[in-house]
Amino acid sequence: MDPFGELSPGRSLPPGLKQRFPDRVLVMTTDRCFGVCPHCTRKFILGRSPVVDSPERLSACVGYVKRHPKVRDVLLSGGDVLALPDPAVARFVEAFAELGQIEVVRICTRAPVSNPSRITARLARLLARVGRGKVWANVHVNTAGEARIAREAAARLVGCGIPVSSQTVLLRGVNDTPRKMLALLRALSAARIRPYYVFQCDPVEGLQERFGVPLARAREIEAYCAERIGGLALPRFVADLPGARRKTPLDLL
Ligand code: SF4
Known part of the structure; x- marks a missing residue:
């Protein structure tokens, strides 16, 4: 139910901050999303894991990052960070982007697919302004149809200098044929969304049985x-395996 130990990180971390790799931290900004994805890896921890919902918690996360100078990449996740109002999103982005050690602030969101109008031109300009050229958008797109839905929202972000990339989950019955995957990758390119990872379904209770795709x-x-x-x-x-020091390419499985 919690393959990456997110409910019990095993060492002292500020509430709402997670770290699996030395150069990255993930900040749980909210436990809300625009929908409930049936294949969600975090479905069992959302609502049970603390989120950074106060200035004090945000300060604690920023302080942790400062004390760990190897951290250069902050993922604003949840939940979906864009489920928060613009000023709250801006506060998160600004708090980390202004740190000299931080090179990348990632907006992890499914909004371009599940609520494209959330990506207003105003929001894109705001992210570009407070993000000091460090903001990237990570979108989660699983089908060519979703890529076409995301196209206009992605254009607003790209138009403001925010690179957009996609993480896809390989899902049985959804995108598990060569032709469907190729169509997705082409649709992402057409939308100027860089395909980044295709993940094997995480080892979460019930997901493998319903959505798992054999390695072959x-x-x-x-x-x-x-x-x-x-x-x-x-x-x-790739596969994201508990305890692994990297995302594991299929060739190594
Ligand atoms: S958007 Fe992400 S966190 Fe939210 S339900 Fe979907 S997979 Fe889970």
């Missing part, structure tokens, strides 16, 4: 796409 099938899909699309549109096919 995943490799077949990866090879099919690699033979038909350029590197710019080709994501890394």
Whole structure:
């Protein structure tokens, strides 16, 4: 139910901050989303894990980052950080972007798919302004149809100099054929959303049984796409394994 130990991180971290890798931290900004994805990895911890919902908690997270100078990348996640109002989003972005050690602040969101009008031109300009050129948007897109929905929202972000990338989850019955995956990657490229990772379904109770795709099938899909699309549109096919020091390429599984 909690394969990455997010409910019990095992060492002293500020409430709402998670760290699995030395150079990155994840900040749980909210436990709300625009919808409930049936394949959500965090479905069992949302609402049970603390979020950074006060100035004191945000200060504690910023203080932790300052004390750990190896951290250069902050993921604003949840939940969906864009479920918060603009001023709250801006406070998070600004608090981390102004730290000299931070090179990247990631907005982890599914809004371009599930609520595209949330990405207003005003929000995109605000993120660009407070983000000091460090903001990236990480969107979670699983089908070509979703990529087409996300296109206009992505254009607003890209137009303000915010790179947009996509993480996809390989899901049985949704995108687990070579042709569906290729169509997704092409639709993402057309939307100027860089395909970044395609993840094997996480080892969360119930998800593997319902959505899991066998490794051999995943490799077949990866090879099919690699033979038909350029590197710019080709994501890394990986598994996120508890305890691993990196996202594990399928070749190493
Ligand atoms: S948007 Fe992300 S965190 Fe929210 S329900 Fe979907 S997968 Fe889970």
